[in-house]
Amino acid sequence: MQEINTIMFDAIIIFSFVLAATGIGYYSTDLLPKGSLDAVTNLEALRLVVAAFAAIIGGAIGLRVQTGYRRLEVQVRELPLEVILTRSIGLVIGLLVANLMLAPLFLLPIPAEFSFIKPLVAVMGSITLAYSGMNLADTHGRGLLRLINPNTVEAMVAEGTLKPATAKVLDTSCIIDGRIETLLETGFLEGQIIVPQFILLELQQVADASKDQKRVRGRRGLEILNRIKTDYHELIVINSVDYDDIATVDAKLVKFAQEINATLLTNDYNLSKVASVQKVPVLNVNDLVNAVRPNYLPGDNIDLKILKEGKEPSQGIGYLDDGTMVVVEEGSHFVGGEVRVVVTSSLQTSAGRMIFAKPQASAFA
Numbered sequence: 001m002q003e004i005n006t007i008m009f010d011a012i013i014i015f016s017f018v019l020a021a022t023g024i025g026y027y028s029t030d031l032l033p034k035g036s037l038d039a040v041t042n043l044e045a046l047r048l049v050v051a052a053f054a055a056i057i058g059g060a061i062g063l064r065v066q067t068g069y070r071r072l073e074v075q076v077r078e079l080p081l082e083v084i085l086t087r088s089i090g091l092v093i094g095l096l097v098a099n100l101m102l103a104p105l106f107l108l109p110i111p112a113e114f115s116f117i118k119p120l121v122a123v124m125g126s127i128t129l130a131y132s133g134m135n136l137a138d139t140h141g142r143g144l145l146r147l148i149n150p151n152t153v154e155a156m157v158a159e160g161t162l163k164p165a166t167a168k169v170l171d172t173s174c175i176i177d178g179r180i181e182t183l184l185e186t187g188f189l190e191g192q193i194i195v196p197q198f199i200l201l202e203l204q205q206v207a208d209a210s211k212d213q214k215r216v217r218g219r220r221g222l223e224i225l226n227r228i229k230t231d232y233h234e235l236i237v238i239n240s241v242d243y244d245d246i247a248t249v250d251a252k253l254v255k256f257a258q259e260i261n262a263t264l265l266t267n268d269y270n271l272s273k274v275a276s277v278q279k280v281p282v283l284n285v286n287d288l289v290n291a292v293r294p295n296y297l298p299g300d301n302i303d304l305k306i307l308k309e310g311k312e313p314s315q316g317i318g319y320l321d322d323g324t325m326v327v328v329e330e331g332s333h334f335v336g337g338e339v340r341v342v343v344t345s346s347l348q349t350s351a352g353r354m355i356f357a358k359p360q361a362s363a364f365a
Contacts, residue, residue: 013069014062021058026051086137094133098126165191168283169257171266172202172249176221179285180265184232188288193232193265195225196256197240202249254280290353293322300343301360302326306334326355334359 026047076084102125106118170193174180183189203225206218229236243252250271257264257280264275267285275282296302306316309332316331318341328334328341341357348354 010066010070013066014059017058017062017065018055019058021054021061022051025054028054083138087134090133090135090137091130092133094130095126097133098122098129101125101129166281167192167194167260167262168265169253169260169262170195170199171253171264171268171271172199172206172221173268173271174266174285175199175203175225176206176217177267177285178220178224179267179289181224181228183285183288184228184235189235189265191235192237193235194237194239194260194262196242196252197238198242198249198252200225200238250274254278257281289322290348293324293353296343296346296355298343298345302341302343302355302357303338304328304341304357305338306331306336309335320355324353324355326357329356329358331357331359 028050029043029047102122105121110117168189168191170180175195180189184193203218203221206214207222209215209218229238239256241256243255246252246255250268253264253266253271254275256262257275258278263281263283264271265283265285266272266275269284269286272282272284302320304318304320304326306318306328308317309315310317310327314330314332316328316334318326318328318331320326326341328339329344331339331341340360342360344356344358346353346355
């Protein structure tokens, strides 16, 4: 239905120009000087011929106007609402200023033969000031909206009440690790996530490595990146930046994050420390994971399966569901079985966490 209405409206525009041009052409012969039509034997035929040529010209002009209107309509639809609003306000203000400035012109005594100057100056002045008002609205539109509604998001950001989310620069290790995909699904990450071109090249090199394990990790990283780029295309941005004068990828990452005032997103412990030394904000995925893990305190009980012996005599090693390693003193003879242990201490760093425990029977012996 909408398409039919669009076609009908386009046809009306073209037909209006054809009809107007035909009428102008038909009656234009009446404007010719007296005596110029004395040699014409059939005035009606002349009028019809001129009207036909005028109709063709009117149709061409109408088609041109219809095409321009459709282009203007598409551009207006793509404009944000705030831009349309500010430009409209600028247009109205420009026309008001034009009327105030040009009003004294009509009070001036101008000879009759120059009376055309008044409407000409009025039209040109109105167009100029209206256009100037729209340009000023484009430049200072957000300030204008803040005057109208001080509680807008733009106003609060400008005043410092709200701060926009900083961009995040993604590291190779973070992509291969895969937990970035889960963080995006849960909505814990906000702001643009930028993947520099040199990170893509490093991923490709890892995927083309001769060692099977390394090649599998690289291909997994590329698959994860393709998925998050497809699922979160409005957040993920591939940036073509590169630094030929910097040799290592880690140094390039830190340099890039410094230049754009972004936060470095990684799970590389050493890179986190290097970036922190250079005053680059860092989000370490391992730190986030450790922060949300259950915090076992000395005296807490854990039901644990002992998987293998430890480095020290009589030690047994087990793992929690989240992968945390538990070192059980006097647990070597429980290997392969499940035992209840009592936490004695824990050690937590950005590189991971380790829990020390004893079998419950030994702890209370």
